[in-house]
Amino acid sequence: MFLSDISIKRSVLMTMVIFAFVVMGIFSLLGLGIDLFPEIELPYVTITTIYPGAGPEEVETLITKPIEEEVSSISGLKTVTSIAQESMSLTFLEFELGRDVDLAAIDVKDKVDAIRIDLPEDAEDPQVQKFDITAIPIINLAVSSPRPLDQLYILTDEEIKERLNRIDGLASVEITGGKEREIHVAVDRRKLQARGLSILQVVQALAQENINLPSGHIAADRREYNVRVKGEFDSIEEIRNLYLPMIPDEPAVRLADIATVEDTFAEQRELARMNGKSSVGLTLIKRSDANAVEVGRNVKKELEALKKSLPSDVEITFARDRTEFIENSVADVFNNLIIGILLTALVLFLFLHNWQSTIIAAVAMPVSIVSTFTLLRFADFTLNMMSLMALAISVGILVTNSIVVLENIERFQKMGKSGRESASIGTREIAAAVIAATLTNVVVFTPIAFMSGIVGQFFKQFGLTVAFATLFSLLVSFTLTPMMASRRLNWFVYALAGTISGLLVLFAIGLKTFLVILGLMLIIGILTRTGVLQKFFTAWDRQYENLAVSYRKALIYFLKHRLLLFGSVSLLFVGALTLGAM
Structure with a gap:
């Protein structure tokens, strides 16, 4: 031979x-x-829409049905399954097995964006995602410290999360637990009615005053300067001293005259605890094409470098490490x-x-x-x-x-x-x-x-x-x-x-x-x-x-x-x- x-x-x-x-x-x-x-491509695309405060019937009528009618004409679509529950609409689209899921997700997003103007203004933008079995959490971290949870949340969000997001192969870093700062404006209904105002006027005034707007540019001496109107609130006192729009010849009304403004925290719907201690949780999700083990090693290297710059009372613990398994x-x-x-x-x-x-x-x-x-x-x-x-x-x-x-x-x-x-x-x-x-x-x-x-x-x-x-x-x-x-x-x-x-x-x-x-x-x-x-x-x-x-x-x-x-x-x-x- x-x-x-x-x-x-x-x-x-x-x-x-x-x-x-x-x-x-x-x-x-x-x-x-x-x-x-192995990498598996499942022919599923999900559409998630948040509509705060709406009941299941309103969610179904105002969000779920318009989305179903719009996406039903996409080629290769096999079945459509929707769930309408309080404050949220979930729509599951199953495509034929030979359909490219990435292209299908793009088609779904285009259809949903086309009807966004018909959805309620208070509803958040619909999130279109393809179902990826490999894009799953690979590491769960717990950040704990004797300091208050609100301070720990800010530290985690601004320093730890920001450093972890730089790691190649990570798709997202999600925070759970902790206390997130929130400004509460509690309007007194009687005082509001006594001054002939509506709650919508208060909402509009807060929205219009709390924005930064570009305002063109100024050209002088062969130089050009961009102009920006800075309107975001810098302190709680600025919010309290906000003047509300009134009928001409009526005395001006401050927000503090009809409402109580408090600098507090958002309602805590999730808790994270590690070894019996309150903590802030971090969920690390890898990209579908990333090497899970290599990403896990890079995360551990970054955490070792990060510990040197964090305060001594802050401890980062691995709650679950799927890369080791x-x-x-x-x-x-x-x-x-x-x-x-x-x-x-x-x-x-x-x-x-x-x-x-x-x-x-x-x-x-x-x-x-x-x-x-x-x-x-x-x-x-x-x-x-x-x-x-x-x-x-x-x-x-x-x-x-x-x-x-x-x-x-x-x-x-x-x-x-x-x-x-x-x-x-x-x-x-x-x-x-x-x-x-x-x-x-x-x-x-x-x-x-x-x-x-x-x-x-x-x-x-x-x-x-x-x-x-x-x-x-x-x-x-x-x-x-x-x-x-x-x-x-x-x-x-x-x-x-x-x-x-x-x-x-x-x-x-x-x-x-x-x-x-x-x-x-x-x-x-x-x-x-x-x-x-x-x-x-x-x-x-x-x-x-x-x-x-x-x-x-x-x-x-x-x-x-x-x-x-x-x-x-x-x-x-x-x-x-x-x-x-x-």
């Missing part, structure tokens, strides 16, 4: 090619995002992947009885997996539960191709052929069978990646990751495996493989597992030196041959009694269906 022959004859060239794949895979791995699940979950799957590779190598050694064949097959697995990360990066995948689970499942598939090639090469070596000749003939002889088996796995897993519906979005990365890893294992089995099998490996290769494996286990899984594996390797080495291992392999092969003989006899018996075989299989099949239905 062309690839295997080139690998055997030009071993340095092929080593550099494989090394290039590994290096690209390592750099791709370092650039991959980490998340709990994501990191631990992904690390657990990654560790299981490494353990799977090591256990596979151990089982290979148990059956092959050959260190060289075991090393070759064991090297083929991580090379295939690391190279797969290159395609994952180009496909814009992330390291999540689905993609890592696909790699873990692929370990058995990855080593199969190399084992088949090695076994055939070893067969020709036992026939007295040289290493290079055995590797070339052995690989060429079973190339078609290995390619067919590999493509069978690809054909099985690839359709999973293209399943329809929301479930298909979950399994897209799973199916394609298995297909990528399987194709790389085919490449490795036709290049690296025959190249290494054609030569007798010296002690340096064994030492290098052992060192790399040991370091990988030490840093990825931990010292305890490293010591266990090191102890196991020492035991195997001692048993090999003393000849005990060879005796064990002899007994193992004897029992294996006995099992093969028993299987051969059973196979011959059932081939002669096919009716009995068919009846037994049918009985097992019906029994399985019965148990499944229970």
Whole structure:
């Protein structure tokens, strides 16, 4: 075969090619995002409208119905569901699965903006948002201090929130709890009526006087000055001394004459407590395309820098850190992947009885997996539960191709052929069978990646990751495996493989597992030196041959009694269906 022959004859060239794949895979791995699940785009858009003080019936009539009628003509819209409750209207729009949600959200916003003038003036502007399962709170912080909550709220809002908003990857930082400053104007109805005023006149006067207006510019001496009328209130006394519009020839009326003006706090509808202490809560929400773990690390770095500039009595505590759970979950799957590779190598050694064949097959697995990360990066995948689970499942598939090639090469070596000749003939002889088996796995897993519906979005990365890893294992089995099998490996290769494996286990899984594996390797080495291992392999092969003989006899018996075989299989099949239905 062309690839295997080139690998055997030009071993340095092929080593550099494989090394290039590994290096690209390592750099791709370092650039991959980490998340709990793959990025999923749900075809939902929500419209939230706040109408303070309105009842459910008014909300439904004045807000919900006009919005429903306007958005119903958007293309690709599947269903519209609305909830009208006190002071708030919620409208859920479900689109067809193939519809681009970003474009759908833009279309919805355009429709809602077109009817904004028809909605009540007191209602807040409708908020249009697409439903994003990944744009969720990743960290909850609690800011506590002995100082009053109003001061703590101002400190959190003006300093802590402002610093956190600079972090790349954060979509928003929301504050809960605390006391927010608010000016209350309590109008005395009798005094208002006695002066012939209405509450609307008071509201209009406060709104008109509490604004800053641009007022053009002044040009003089080749310079231009912008003019701005500053009208916002600076103190509570200015509000109290506000003069209200009156009928001509009527005495002027100040706001303090008909109302009580208080500098107080807004009604506290939410409380935040941490370890029994009143605090101000911060909810950090990441962008949908951001790396959750990387954002969490940046938040922790920023908080460490922020603590140096905050007062000593202010304490910031992590109430919940979802990034640690994501990191631990992904690390657990990654560790299981490494353990799977090591256990596979151990089982290979148990059956092959050959260190060289075991090393070759064991090297083929991580090379295939690391190279797969290159395609994952180009496909814009992330390291999540689905993609890592696909790699873990692929370990058995990855080593199969190399084992088949090695076994055939070893067969020709036992026939007295040289290493290079055995590797070339052995690989060429079973190339078609290995390619067919590999493509069978690809054909099985690839359709999973293209399943329809929301479930298909979950399994897209799973199916394609298995297909990528399987194709790389085919490449490795036709290049690296025959190249290494054609030569007798010296002690340096064994030492290098052992060192790399040991370091990988030490840093990825931990010292305890490293010591266990090191102890196991020492035991195997001692048993090999003393000849005990060879005796064990002899007994193992004897029992294996006995099992093969028993299987051969059973196979011959059932081939002669096919009716009995068919009846037994049918009985097992019906029994399985019965148990499944229970």
